[in-house]
Amino acid sequence: MSDFKLVWKNLMRRKLRTFLMLFAILIAFMIFGVLAALEQAFDSNASSSGDRLMIVNKINFTQPLPISYVQRVRALEGVKQVAHMNWFGGYYQEPRNQITTFAVDPGSYIDVYQSEFEVPDAGRRVFLSEKTSVIVGKTAADKWGWKVGDHIPLNSNIFSQKNGARVWDVTVAAIVTPKKETADANFIALRYDYFDETRSFGKDQIGWMALTTTSAAYNDRLVKQIDEMFANSPYETSTDTEKAFSKAFVAQLGNIALMVGLVVGAAFITILMIVGNTMAMAVRERTREIGVLKTLGFPGPRILKMVLGESLLLAVLGGVTGMLIAAAATTALRGAVGNFVGGLAITPVIMVMGAVMMLLLGLITGLMPAMSAMRLPIVQALGRS
Amino acid sequence: MSLASQVSAVVSMNVKSIGQRFWPSVSTALAVALVVVVLLSFLAMANGFQKTMRGAGRDDIAIVLRAGSQAELNSGLTRDQVRLIGEGPGVVRDANGDAVISSELYLIVDGVKRDTGTKANLPLRGIGAAGAGLRDGLKIVEGRMFASGANELLVGRALQREFRGFDVGSTVRFGKTQWTVVGAFETGGTVFESEFWADLPVVQSLFNRGAAVQTVRAKMTSPEAVAQLKAYSDNDPRLKLDVVSENAYFADQASGTTNLIAKLGWPLAIAMAFGAIAGALNTMYSSVASRTREIATLRAIGYGGFPAFVGTLVESLVLAAIGGVIGAAAAFLFFDGLSAATLGASFTQVVFQFALTPALMLNGLILGMVIGLIGGLLPAMRAARIPIVAGLAER
Numbered sequence: 001m002s003d004f005k006l007v008w009k010n011l012m013r014r015k016l017r018t019f020l021m022l023f024a025i026l027i028a029f030m031i032f033g034v035l036a037a038l039e040q041a042f043d044s045n046a047s048s049s050g051d052r053l054m055i056v057n058k059i060n061f062t063q064p065l066p067i068s069y070v071q072r073v074r075a076l077e078g079v080k081q082v083a084h085m086n087w088f089g090g091y092y093q094e095p096r097n098q099i100t101t102f103a104v105d106p107g108s109y110i111d112v113y114q115s116e117f118e119v120p121d122a123g124r125r126v127f128l129s130e131k132t133s134v135i136v137g138k139t140a141a142d143k144w145g146w147k148v149g150d151h152i153p154l155n156s157n158i159f160s161q162k163n164g165a166r167v168w169d170v171t172v173a174a175i176v177t178p179k180k181e182t183a184d185a186n187f188i189a190l191r192y193d194y195f196d197e198t199r200s201f202g203k204d205q206i207g208w209m210a211l212t213t214t215s216a217a218y219n220d221r222l223v224k225q226i227d228e229m230f231a232n233s234p235y236e237t238s239t240d241t242e243k244a245f246s247k248a249f250v251a252q253l254g255n256i257a258l259m260v261g262l263v264v265g266a267a268f269i270t271i272l273m274i275v276g277n278t279m280a281m282a283v284r285e286r287t288r289e290i291g292v293l294k295t296l297g298f299p300g301p302r303i304l305k306m307v308l309g310e311s312l313l314l315a316v317l318g319g320v321t322g323m324l325i326a327a328a329a330t331t332a333l334r335g336a337v338g339n340f341v342g343g344l345a346i347t348p349v350i351m352v353m354g355a356v357m358m359l360l361l362g363l364i365t366g367l368m369p370a371m372s373a374m375r376l377p378i379v380q381a382l383g384r385s
Numbered sequence: 386m387s388l389a390s391q392v393s394a395v396v397s398m399n400v401k402s403i404g405q406r407f408w409p410s411v412s413t414a415l416a417v418a419l420v421v422v423v424l425l426s427f428l429a430m431a432n433g434f435q436k437t438m439r440g441a442g443r444d445d446i447a448i449v450l451r452a453g454s455q456a457e458l459n460s461g462l463t464r465d466q467v468r469l470i471g472e473g474p475g476v477v478r479d480a481n482g483d484a485v486i487s488s489e490l491y492l493i494v495d496g497v498k499r500d501t502g503t504k505a506n507l508p509l510r511g512i513g514a515a516g517a518g519l520r521d522g523l524k525i526v527e528g529r530m531f532a533s534g535a536n537e538l539l540v541g542r543a544l545q546r547e548f549r550g551f552d553v554g555s556t557v558r559f560g561k562t563q564w565t566v567v568g569a570f571e572t573g574g575t576v577f578e579s580e581f582w583a584d585l586p587v588v589q590s591l592f593n594r595g596a597a598v599q600t601v602r603a604k605m606t607s608p609e610a611v612a613q614l615k616a617y618s619d620n621d622p623r624l625k626l627d628v629v630s631e632n633a634y635f636a637d638q639a640s641g642t643t644n645l646i647a648k649l650g651w652p653l654a655i656a657m658a659f660g661a662i663a664g665a666l667n668t669m670y671s672s673v674a675s676r677t678r679e680i681a682t683l684r685a686i687g688y689g690g691f692p693a694f695v696g697t698l699v700e701s702l703v704l705a706a707i708g709g710v711i712g713a714a715a716a717f718l719f720f721d722g723l724s725a726a727t728l729g730a731s732f733t734q735v736v737f738q739f740a741l742t743p744a745l746m747l748n749g750l751i752l753g754m755v756i757g758l759i760g761g762l763l764p765a766m767r768a769a770r771i772p773i774v775a776g777l778a779e780r
Contacts, residue, residue: 274664
């Protein structure tokens, strides 16, 4: 009989008890998986931004900047391309069907963000040439069943047209897919020229700029240079990396990492206690058996390994199942929370963290009982009832 | 021996024997406590946020926004629209016959959060002369009201608590403009305390907004008059407006975030509860197993199966109750009154305090008892069915 078989038999000796422990472990890892994915999704909105810089109004990023700034930034040494964007407050049919909508200059927008999205060539040409065309993220397109060529009545909860209309009629030029699984694709980009000449107020204003540089070496200098250039103007700027900007934005939601940490911590302390106790109980029940094994010549370390193997097997079986359920749950949740946090997914990093926690759980819960089993003198073990 | 005295004898034996299985019992109670803490922390957060938003609204104040704008930030009204609203039915007039309305501008400026040191969106509200009078329970707790026409700011107490650099007397720069903080106010913990207030014309001119306003608050003669004003606005083609009571507006603003928090809290707590039930079942099965001989002995001297059932169930419920109470107490200690800030529906920071009510704590205790009930039920049934002869033979 191999050691593994012995471990397995021990584990299956009380099926109900084993099943209950597996279940508790599964729940904890499921909670860990889902919450870690959620936190990662918040974070990845921050980390998916490459080396771009963001220029916003110094007062706050919701305050406008004049469009004339774009040319002045483009002229700076080291600047590769500058995209500008204006928040549109878009929704489809009902105010609650919000879609992240920006008014953009098509050429520079695609240039700056091409590392994030796959834009089909045909669609790109249409977006570049036709004023009322838009590009639509895959999540939004799938949700509302939009196809290339469809007309969409796009509402804004901020802007209205000069003629009093509250709806912009736009045509889908392309449906774009994010290159990263965790990127948010519930968005529409419409053309700034169309938007600016039709809107009833705010003409020649933009929301913010995003720029790429010819080399990251320029970044630090540009951050300073841009803000100095516009200092003491009616529209002072605040320039930073897109990463820093997104990070600060996520921080506005409150301390998500802390909340996630508290809940996951509570869940793990719970199973640590439950499984630890139960393992100790299970080994105590087997004291006589361990004595018999020792009499048969099993050395102490081998017995230690067998008990540890049992707790590890339990942690891995429960943990892997829990993570699989978490993976299924995040896929299912992806549509529901798309508006908020972009793509949810169990990434390799989360899997590795999960694996480490399974190992730790198995070792911690098994160590005490395993040590006492290893040290148990034969006579005492056989004598104990 | 009556059934009642049998039951009470077995129950007391069960409860007294908890100490013999000290660690398993502690782990069961603590597992319940942790589930309760997690649930209550989310409920206290949702409740605190809701209180902050809802407390701000009054039934007899109408808030007027551009149709479809959903939040004050997105709204915009023309001068004509403001005038027409002032002439509307049901609007209170002062001694001079002027409508008691406050035109307001709602802008976002940056502030630095004390705990993270990162920038966050703070609302700067330019209010008309009547504006302060339209807020319930307004108290200037430090300094004074801003002077009309001056670059002066009044700061909410909650905002001061969570963000740095806005003490009374300090100078604040928003872009090129400089402001002096002249006073701090309280409104009984409502969302207004997360705002800056300043004189409307000053805000308009320093932020290049011309004469633009975003919303109008109108004091109505009665809560019912809000509907009259709405009907008046709906019938006038010049007024494409949303007219709602301030109360309804803030309730709507609160709902999204409150729902999200509560919808996260319950599933998490229930998932954890399943884990805790598994733990309770393990503990209780081991309790039954260790007392097999004792139960069989009782059966042999004439006790029924029912007392054994009740005894085990009560033991489980006692453990759950202890855990539940510990959890509720810990949640109250750690979370009640905790100050936090998050991004509200207006895209600005809302500072609020976690608020744990007895009703919420009852929710937590009930969840704890359900864990005890389910965790005790199956083991109790096993206890009731222990066969006498085999049970006595058990070592």
